[in-house]
Amino acid sequence: MKHIKSLFSKTYNVNYVLQGSVAHSEKDMLSKELTKQPMKKYQSILFFIGTMFFSGCAVVPKQVVDARELQQRELERVKSIYFVNMNNQLDAIEKYRLANLDIYEEQFIAQHSKSLNEVSIDGLAQIVETKPTGNNDLDHINLGKLKDIQEFFKAERAKVAMDIRHRREQIT
Numbered sequence: 001m002k003h004i005k006s007l008f009s010k011t012y013n014v015n016y017v018l019q020g021s022v023a024h025s026e027k028d029m030l031s032k033e034l035t036k037q038p039m040k041k042y043q044s045i046l047f048f049i050g051t052m053f054f055s056g057c058a059v060v061p062k063q064v065v066d067a068r069e070l071q072q073r074e075l076e077r078v079k080s081i082y083f084v085n086m087n088n089q090l091d092a093i094e095k096y097r098l099a100n101l102d103i104y105e106e107q108f109i110a111q112h113s114k115s116l117n118e119v120s121i122d123g124l125a126q127i128v129e130t131k132p133t134g135n136n137d138l139d140h141i142n143l144g145k146l147k148d149i150q151e152f153f154k155a156e157r158a159k160v161a162m163d164i165r166h167r168r169e170q171i172t
Contacts, residue, residue, distance in 0.1 A: 086171050093164065094164045098160060105149065109146065110132055112146075114130065114140060115131060116140070
């Protein structure tokens, strides 16, 4: 009997151990099931978010293309305004530089102009050259000197026109 008892206790212990291992495996399976359920929830949430993301990507390229076209039109509009303004500024610069050259040319001509005046020296009336009066009908200038002045300023005007043309080429 002792032997049966020991055998029974060993079997009982084995059954108990087996039941314990089953219990452990059941607990493991239960805990695995419990951990799988939230993962399934997360998988479904992730699947839903992924589906929304990828279905939204089909719309984004159209929006990007539209935005790019809008930016391109805006850029062309800004460029046209910019080039119109730059051309207006270059026109103004050319106009003022040519006006300055005209003023300097008049000053050079006036500087080299002379006027005639009748002076009596020792009772004799003589004509002498004096400072210019500012009246073009009374003042005169040496024709050679006038030609040199006019050629110089003509060359300067050509330089201004060439500079403005070169600047226009640079901005376009």
